[in-house]
Amino acid sequence: MGLFDRFKKRFKKSSKEEISVDEDSAEAKQAAEEGARMRQDIVKTREAPITAIPTEEPGDEWDEDDDTVPDPFAAPPRDRKERKKAERAASLEQAEKPEEPKQGKSVPDPMQSTTGRKLVPSGPVEIEVDFGDSATKTGGRVITASSKLDSLLEELEEELLTSDMAHSAVEEVISTLKANLIGTRLTGVKKLDIVLEEALRNTLLKILESGYWDFDQTVNAFLDEGRPVVIMIVGVNGTGKTTTTAKIAHRLSSQGKSVVLAAADTFRAGAIDQLATHADRLGVRCIRSQRGGDAAAVSRDAVDSAKARGEDIVIIDTAGRMQNKTNLMEELRKVHRVTQPHLVLFVADALAGNDAVTQAVEFQRILSFDGAALCKLDTDAKGGAALSIAHATGRPIVLAGVGQGYEDLLDFDPKWLIDTVLG
Ligand SMILES: Nc1nc2c(ncn2[C@@H]2O[C@H](COP(=O)(O)OP(=O)(O)OP(=O)(O)O)[C@@H](O)[C@H]2O)c(=O)[nH]1
Ligand SMILES: [Mg+2]
Structure with missing residues (x-):
């Protein structure tokens, strides 16, 4: 029951x-x-709210001069109609603001990526x-x-x-x-x-x-602006990062996109080979270094190489790390700095329950991410962790891992999760 x-x-x-x-x-x-x-x-x-929606719909009375830009040096409006018009212009200006890159903003805009790019919202x-x-x-x-x-x-x-x-x-x-x-x-x-x-x-x-964006639409929108689109995968140890990297590579290359993987986990023994094996199976390129190499340099090489060849996507698989290990977290920030990824995805393990929530929150304090991929939802994990990650970080779950195969990556469906939680 x-x-x-x-x-x-x-x-x-x-x-x-x-x-x-x-x-x-x-x-x-x-x-x-x-x-x-x-x-x-x-x-x-x-x-x-995620997008500031003007409280009033544009009425007929403003149609004639909808494209007029309010003059900031104009004399204060006198009559009621003019006052209303000024208020509306201000509220529309407010509504448009999230589309512009913001600097030094204390509360991040949920519809903007960590590098100030626009995420494409999904659903209501x-x-x-x-x-x-x-x-x-x-x-x-x-x-x-x-x-x-x-x-x-x-x-x-x-x-x-x-x-x-x-x-x-x-x-x-x-x-x-x-x-x-x-x-x-x-x-x-x-x-x-x-x-x-x-x-x-x-x-x-x-x-x-809240803040839910569509993975494919967002990637496509970035591709319209230039290539390669860089996706950085982060998270604590063993949550499913490398598997998710391979699944995303499969998903995007099945859509006809050229994909390059960056083996930025130079830390764990066997990690580079693990990713390279996936790359071979999937028929995509993998940029790698020696074990112990500089993760940021490998990532940068992958981006430069993809740029030189006109390839579409670079996915950076990083090493799992506990959020409290400062030097490792600093390394991640360096990867982020030198590659300026379009998207940062936090990979969470649904089986970790409440721990996954703590990890997500602590991780986000050091390196903010754009959304999460929640893996192992095919196991008997209780769905509450997903609800909590979204609530605690203000970032949506956008992808769901539902198995170990390349096809086992779905767009996260909030309704499905609620049915699972409520039973
Ligand atoms: N059942 C199931 N297993 C998964 C899923 N995603 C990943 N796994 C398994 O979880 C284990 C760890 O996956 P990895 O992709 O190596 O995890 P990781 O985060 O890269 O691990 P580190 O690099 O060691 O930090 C593997 O055995 C995967 O097959 C999933 O959605 N469902
Ligand atoms: Mg890994």
């Missing part, structure tokens, strides 16, 4: 009278207000929690804050923790869920368990789909 089924069973045992009130009561009105306030508070405390950036079908507009009862609701949410919290989700992620899920439940109407159509399941799914999806 999956997580949600176990929880639903307990939830069903509580009568809906215990957590809801009659729709015409003063408490119902209060609950609606409280829920709205809690949701607003959550929005306020979250980081800025924001998912609204929507209970709004007409059947729920009238009739039924309204969920209110109550100790019973709190104790039910506590039980759910425990279930989520056992699925390997990190504490901070679980806390946010629970508070978002609570805000979404309070003030929600229950009817014959929208029974308590259905409302709860929808709210939970949407809350989890929101975590996973």
